[in-house]
Amino acid sequence: MKKLNILIAFFLVMMVSGQDTFKYGVTGNFHKGSIVGVHDVSKGAYGGSLGIFAQWSLVENDVFDSAWLYIMPQIEYSMQGEIAKAEEDRFGIQEFDHDYVAMQVYLRYFFHQGNMKRDVYLFVGPRIEYLVREKRKVDPAYDLAYYQYNLDDKLSKFGYGVSFGVGLKLSLKLETFIRYDQGFSKVYPNNNNNFTYNRLLAVGLNYYINENWW
Secondary structure, eight states: OHHHHHHHHHHHHHHHHTTTTOEEEEEEEEEEEEETTOSTTEEEEEEEEEEEEEEEESSOOOSTTOOOEEEEEEEEEEEEEEEEOTTHHHHOOEEEEEEEEEEEEEEEEEEEETTEEEEEEEEEEEEEEEEEEEEEEOOHHHHHHHHHHHOOSOOOSEEEEEEEEEEEEOSSSEEEEEEEEEEEEESSTTOOSSOOEEEEEEEEEEEEEEOOOO
């Protein structure tokens, strides 16, 4: 919980420090996620994320909305995990629900020529996440049979990785994007057989509550 409080405080400080020049809004996405190298016959799981973001330019913005490089911190609630079907006729479907509070700090680059900014942009940045909810729905017989492969009795609360993607500005207030998140920390630290990293592919929208020249 201490790490979560630090995460939220850091986001608020970044927002306040740029209050004269920044844009802000809400973001949401629909994604499919999974965990690398664990739970045989994993099919991944569909989920969603909802969050808020702030954004301000890192280059001169001397013509209306002409800045092409921005920094964008974002905090979100993300529903992740995976679904597996190892010996489904014997054990049924195995469900692993993991909900995170996560933060990304994106560098956003718009394609441009001089002051003519295009509608297409790229974004990339580090991601940190903190597990706030877990629900495991599996047959106990499955755990007995597959624990030697999964080694999933311990779950990490804190994780980190990278997030990147491409987006399109639809209007002054609305953007759409495709995003991929790749974890670099183990979800199951006792698993010495595989990396067990989180990963997800998402499509989503950004909506600007305020929109100005910056």
